[in-house]
Amino acid sequence: MRKLLASIQKEYRILIRDIGGLSLMFIMPLVLVFIITILQERTYQTIGETRVPVILIDNDLDSVGAAFSQGVKDNRFFEVTLICGADSVQMVETRDDVATGKYQMGIIIPEGTTGSIRNRVVALVQQQVPAMMNVDTANLKQSVQVDLFFDPITKESFRNIIKSNLREFSSKIETRIVFITYSRIIDAMIQQTTNIEYPEAPVIEFDESYVCEFGQKDMPSSVQHNVPAWTLFAMFFICIPLSSNIIKERYDGCLDRLKTMPVSYITVMLGKLLMFLAVTMMQAAVIVMVGIWIIPLAGLPQLQLGSNFAGFIIITISAGLAATGFGIMIGSIGKTYMQASTFGAVSTVILAALGGVWIPLYVMSPAMRQISQLSPMNWGIQGYYEYFLRDAAFTNMLPYAFKLIAFFIGCILIVYFYKKYIRQ
Amino acid sequence: MKNNILIEINNLTKIYLKGREPALDELNLDIYNGEIFGLLGPNGAGKTTTISILCNLISSTDGYCKINGYQVQKDFKHIKHFIGVVSQDIALYQLLTAYENLFYFGSMYDLPRKELKENIDYFLEKMGLFKVKNEKIKHFSSGMKRRVNLIAGILHKPWLVFLDEPTVGIDVQSRMVIIDYLKELNLKGVTLMYSSHMLDEAEKFCTRIAILDYGKLLAIGTPAELIEQYNEHCANLEDVFLNLTGRHVRD
Numbered sequence: 001m002r003k004l005l006a007s008i009q010k011e012y013r014i015l016i017r018d019i020g021g022l023s024l025m026f027i028m029p030l031v032l033v034f035i036i037t038i039l040q041e042r043t044y045q046t047i048g049e050t051r052v053p054v055i056l057i058d059n060d061l062d063s064v065g066a067a068f069s070q071g072v073k074d075n076r077f078f079e080v081t082l083i084c085g086a087d088s089v090q091m092v093e094t095r096d097d098v099a100t101g102k103y104q105m106g107i108i109i110p111e112g113t114t115g116s117i118r119n120r121v122v123a124l125v126q127q128q129v130p131a132m133m134n135v136d137t138a139n140l141k142q143s144v145q146v147d148l149f150f151d152p153i154t155k156e157s158f159r160n161i162i163k164s165n166l167r168e169f170s171s172k173i174e175t176r177i178v179f180i181t182y183s184r185i186i187d188a189m190i191q192q193t194t195n196i197e198y199p200e201a202p203v204i205e206f207d208e209s210y211v212c213e214f215g216q217k218d219m220p221s222s223v224q225h226n227v228p229a230w231t232l233f234a235m236f237f238i239c240i241p242l243s244s245n246i247i248k249e250r251y252d253g254c255l256d257r258l259k260t261m262p263v264s265y266i267t268v269m270l271g272k273l274l275m276f277l278a279v280t281m282m283q284a285a286v287i288v289m290v291g292i293w294i295i296p297l298a299g300l301p302q303l304q305l306g307s308n309f310a311g312f313i314i315i316t317i318s319a320g321l322a323a324t325g326f327g328i329m330i331g332s333i334g335k336t337y338m339q340a341s342t343f344g345a346v347s348t349v350i351l352a353a354l355g356g357v358w359i360p361l362y363v364m365s366p367a368m369r370q371i372s373q374l375s376p377m378n379w380g381i382q383g384y385y386e387y388f389l390r391d392a393a394f395t396n397m398l399p400y401a402f403k404l405i406a407f408f409i410g411c412i413l414i415v416y417f418y419k420k421y422i423r424q
Numbered sequence: 425m426k427n428n429i430l431i432e433i434n435n436l437t438k439i440y441l442k443g444r445e446p447a448l449d450e451l452n453l454d455i456y457n458g459e460i461f462g463l464l465g466p467n468g469a470g471k472t473t474t475i476s477i478l479c480n481l482i483s484s485t486d487g488y489c490k491i492n493g494y495q496v497q498k499d500f501k502h503i504k505h506f507i508g509v510v511s512q513d514i515a516l517y518q519l520l521t522a523y524e525n526l527f528y529f530g531s532m533y534d535l536p537r538k539e540l541k542e543n544i545d546y547f548l549e550k551m552g553l554f555k556v557k558n559e560k561i562k563h564f565s566s567g568m569k570r571r572v573n574l575i576a577g578i579l580h581k582p583w584l585v586f587l588d589e590p591t592v593g594i595d596v597q598s599r600m601v602i603i604d605y606l607k608e609l610n611l612k613g614v615t616l617m618y619s620s621h622m623l624d625e626a627e628k629f630c631t632r633i634a635i636l637d638y639g640k641l642l643a644i645g646t647p648a649e650l651i652e653q654y655n656e657h658c659a660n661l662e663d664v665f666l667n668l669t670g671r672h673v674r675d
Contacts, residue, residue: 006531010520017519017560253515257576260479260509261532262501423483 003263007271014245015275021241025279026286029234033226033287036358037300040222051079052162055094055103057086062114064173071169072107077162101151105162108147116144121177125185146170221301227291228384229357232377234287235280235319236348239327242276243340246331265419273324280320306387311397315383318404322376325411332415351375361385379403430584430615431455431478435487438473438639447473449639450487455617455632460610462630463619464661466669470639471619472512475588478617479509491584505533508582512589514569515576518562522553522572525561526579533580540579547575551601567598574602578609585609587618591625603629627661635668642668 015021056072058065061084073080081103083090091108098106120142146166150159179198187193249255258268291303306312327344334340352358354368355377361369372378383400386392433453439446448470455461463471476482478489480500489496491503516525523544530540548554551571561569574590587606591599603625610616620626626633627647634644643650643664650664 002534003532006528010517010524010528013524014517014519249517252518253511253513254517256479256481256513257509257511257515257529258532259481260504260507261529262504262534263532 003267004271004274007268008275011245011271011275015241015279018241021244024241025234025238025283029230029237029283029287030290032233033230033290034295034298036230037222037226037295038298040226041300052077052105052158053081053103054078055081055083055097055106057083057091057094057106057108059085059111060109060113061085061111064114064117064177065109067173067176068109068113068169071172072166075165075169077165095149098149098151104151104154104158106147106149107166110145110147113144113146116142117174118177118181121174122181125178125181223291223295223301223303224388225360227287227295227303228388229352229360229381231284231287231316232319232355232380232384233348233352233357234283235323235380236326236351236377237345238276238279238283238323239330239344239348240341242272242324242327243331243334243344244337245272246328247334247337247340269328273328276324276327277317277320280323281316284316284320304388306391308387308392308394308397311392311394312384312387314394314401315380315387315397315404318383318401318408319376319380321408322380322404322411325408326376329411329415333418351377354378356381376404376407379407428457429454430457430459430492431617432490433474433478433487434489436474436477436484436489437486438470438477438482439485446485446639448477448484451636451639451641453634453641453644455615457615458610458613460606460616460618460629460631462626462633463617463636464621464623464626464633464665465619465636466621468638469636469669471636472588473639474636475586475617475619479507479586506583508577508580508585510574510577510585510587510590512592514561514573516561516569516572519560521558521560522548522564522568523557525572526575529576530579535580543579543581544575547579550605551575567594570594570598571602574605578614583613584615585617587616589620590618591620591622599625623662623665624660633661635665637669 054072056069058069060066060068065084069080069082072078073082083094086094086108094103094106094108097103148163148166150162176198183194183196246255255268259265288303288305292305296302326347330340330344330347334343352375354372355375356364356372357377361372361378361381364372379400383397383404386397386400390396431454433451433455436448436451437446438448447468451470451474463474465471473482477484478491478496480496480503483497491507494500494502496503517528520528526544526547527540530544533540535543544557545554548557551574553568553571553575556564556568561572564572570590570593574587577587578585585606590606591602594602606616606618607629618626618630630647632644632646633650635642635650643653645653647661651660654664654667
């Protein structure tokens with residue numbers, strides 16, 4: 001036990017004095033969590049969460065124009081700049097602003113829109129009411145052309161969503177005019193003023209949420225993905241300092257010296273394993289704390305924790321073991337620092353890419369999702385998703401923990417058989 | 425003395441790669457208790473290979489060796505407790521201080537903590553390093569590193585020490601400190617097996633010398649016996665060495 005404690009103490013001292021290694025293990029993943037979270041935030045947000053800059057020219061200057069402007073303003077999709085009564089120069093400037101990307105969309109409500117719609121609706125209503133037979137059929141054919149112009153980079157899907165929303169507004173306005181017109185006719189027929197307001201609130205409301213095992217959670221954000229994903233990346237990145245540590249010990253002759261001393265190779269490696277496992281635990285703690293307290297300061301959503309903290313701990317320990325096992329394997333098999341650090345960095349990036357660190361698993365194609373199951377980082381992410389996104393039970397996280405522990409055991413067995421082979 | 429064999433090397437052969445010349449070719453040697461035994465030879469003679477096999481760092485292709493009756497490859501766990509190894513490399517952690525290095529290596533021998541600390545202080549004082557004991561090894565000169573490297577091998581007070589070129593690449597002063605202390609150790613009964621290229625040092629230091637070349641034993645005896653044996657052409661050990669191994673350059 002004393003030998004193991006001495007080994008842990010030695011590793012600790014070497015680690016805290018290796019500024020480069022420490023920054024690789026702590027600062028690099030924190031910077032990555034910040035940068036990638038900020039970069040992915042816009043991509044992550046659904047169209048409903050992103051406010052599109054829109055310029056609206058209301059040349060109608062009447063109730064339809066006002067209602068339309070208000071409808072667009074109230075919509076969470078849009079960030080509206082309103083111009084009431086634009087001249088021809090302003091119209092041209094508006095088109096230029098959209099063309100240069102200042103606005104993603106321009107809407108022009110033409111002059112007389114209210115009148116045209118009103119005439120059409122009134123004519124429509126008059127057709128239905130036998131008491132009023134003076135129907136102007138020309139009004140029934142009237143249509144209003146609202147000009148929409150888009151930034152050329154705007155996607156087709158986005159344009160369709162916008163048009164669909166605008167149709168929804170115009171339908172609402174039309175319905176309201178129909179309602180008001182009918183109200184007036186009925187008032188005239190019964191010779192009473194009813195003053196019934198058109199109900200603005202929709203009949204059908206949608207209540208959206210992601211379903212979790214023990215209740216409902218908020219919508220996942222880029223933080224919910226990036227914090228666990230980059231925690232795993234950071235953990236696996238310790239394979240570089242860990243493998244370099246092993247190779248340096250071998251090259252300096254320290255390992256040979258230890259082999260001539262009454263201490264087992266397992267004790268020496270266990271000292272490294274426990275120290276670097278502790279590092280991975282610290283990495284996870286620091287990155288999660290940053291997700292809870294620091295990331296929100298940058299205007300990003302706060303990391304939401306699940307309720308089964310024991311599950312988080314078991315996934316973190318298993319992932320830490322898998323990462324240290326991987327580092328020990330690279331350090332034991334690698335011949336030079338260059339070989340180990342290059343292989344360590346490249347393999348970590350590949351495992352991360354396959355495992356769903358860079359791109360979330362649910363965005364991947366079905367084939368890639370199958371392949372990604374080969375990566376231990378995938379098992380870690382799946383385990384963390386159970387905790388951070390699905391708020392699942394402890395038992396749901398165990399299969400991923402077992403896979404990670406099996407990976408660790410596999411790495412250690414490879415080292416054992418490799419050493420045996422080399423010795424022979 | 426012959427009843428007092430500490431190291432027995434029997435037909436020891438080492439071939440690193442099949443088809444290549446053997447690094448050791450059926451080497452036979454007996455080393456006795458209390459000796460300062462020198463293993464001399466040009467580059468590639470087999471000195472480091474011999475010491476590495478005796479320290480169980482590599483395995484032999486053929487033959488065997490015993491230390492104090494224990495077969496090295498089978499019973500090394502018993503041997504570990506009474507041997508010390510001072511390697512040719514500076515086998516120290518560069519980011520640790522001299523004291524931390526020694527404390528770590530000393531901890532592997534189950535010495536009581538107090539005794540270990542006393543030993544460290546004693547050896548650091550003896551080697552003139554006490555004042556810099558809390559400085560990192562990476563800031564030490566070559567001579568200082570060599571001295572710490574030596575202490576790390578003898579801290580637990582072994583009674584057999586393997587020294588693979590312990591004074592290579594250092595100044596005369598540091599060399600003197602090391603050699604003087606090794607003599608002192610030997611006087612206390614510690615057996616030393618030493619390899620070096622420094623023939624004048626070996627001539628003065630060793631009680632018995634073996635000259636190897638191409639993995640074969642060429643000559644063995646006390647320095648005086650070897651010089652005596654080649655009396656006609658040789659005035660000192662260096663002459664004997666050149667006489668036996670030739671003057672051509674080795675890789």
